[in-house]
Amino acid sequence: VEKRCPLQRDGVYRWFSELPSPQRVEFLCGLLDLCIPLELRFLGSCLEDLARKDYHSLRDSEIKANNPADLGSLTNLTDEVVRSKLLVSLALLGSEQREAAGVLYRTLTHIDSIIHNYGLQLNEGRTGDEFLLLFTMASNHPAFSFHQKQVLRQELTQIQSSLNGGGGHGGKGAPGPGGALPTCPACHKITPRTEAPVSSVSNSLENALHTSAHSTEESLPKRPLGKHSKVSVEKIDLKGLSHTKNDRNVECSFEVRC
Numbered sequence: 001v002e003k004r005c006p007l008q009r010d011g012v013y014r015w016f017s018e019l020p021s022p023q024r025v026e027f028l029c030g031l032l033d034l035c036i037p038l039e040l041r042f043l044g045s046c047l048e049d050l051a052r053k054d055y056h057s058l059r060d061s062e063i064k065a066n067n068p069a070d071l072g073s074l075t076n077l078t079d080e081v082v083r084s085k086l087l088v089s090l091a092l093l094g095s096e097q098r099e100a101a102g103v104l105y106r107t108l109t110h111i112d113s114i115i116h117n118y119g120l121q122l123n124e125g126r127t128g129d130e131f132l133l134l135f136t137m138a139s140n141h142p143a144f145s146f147h148q149k150q151v152l153r154q155e156l157t158q159i160q161s162s163l164n165g166g167g168g169h170g171g172k173g174a175p176g177p178g179g180a181l182p183t184c185p186a187c188h189k190i191t192p193r194t195e196a197p198v199s200s201v202s203n204s205l206e207n208a209l210h211t212s213a214h215s216t217e218e219s220l221p222k223r224p225l226g227k228h229s230k231v232s233v234e235k236i237d238l239k240g241l242s243h244t245k246n247d248r249n250v251e252c253s254f255e256v257r258c
Helices: 009-017 020-035 038-050 057-063 080-092 098-108 109-116 127-140 146-163 204-219
Strands: 234-241 250-257
Touching: 020 127, 038 057, 057 080, 057 250, 080 127, 080 204, 098 146, 127 146
Parallel strands: none
Antiparallel strands: 234 250
């Protein structure tokens, strides 16, 4: 293998770090498809350990991501905050959450009417990248059925064609060059690029998590600064419980007057 394709690990890492989020997801899913069962089980253990570190900080978002009722309110794809929440939901959606996936599927497949009725421009700001990531994640997510993935993949192809000047969304043009992964310089007999990683290339998922969290904080009721509620305890009743010789537990009930 080394004689046919001398891989240079640092070059591959550098190349991957510079990919935009949709292509990172696509590339990783392609690698997983090439793994044998034991490799997948090993990688699963590694991922489980890494994901455990962020379990508590993402717990509330994970509950909402797997709740069809919460997902049903995320329908306005023209809103950047809604798109961010959808990205976070797709990242935290469980692999067996078919009902929740169905809600997301119905939302995403309305993109045609949204573009035509509201004039959503995919080439404005981060809109195009967000839609590419949404449909890339959804079309690779195990919670969606095979048919749903096929439809989402077709939508992804049309979005890629639109972003590359292929006649607009809904056209029958083939996907433009942006639909394919860039060539990895370390996988060919050429000198890898020596420039530093592009710092301006931001991760769409990180941006989505920040936007989603920020909007949640703004929606929470805020107590006026400098005003604190006074609480006084009116009485305390101690009720003894039946207990054994070594059991000294006592139930306490409090009546609080504000």
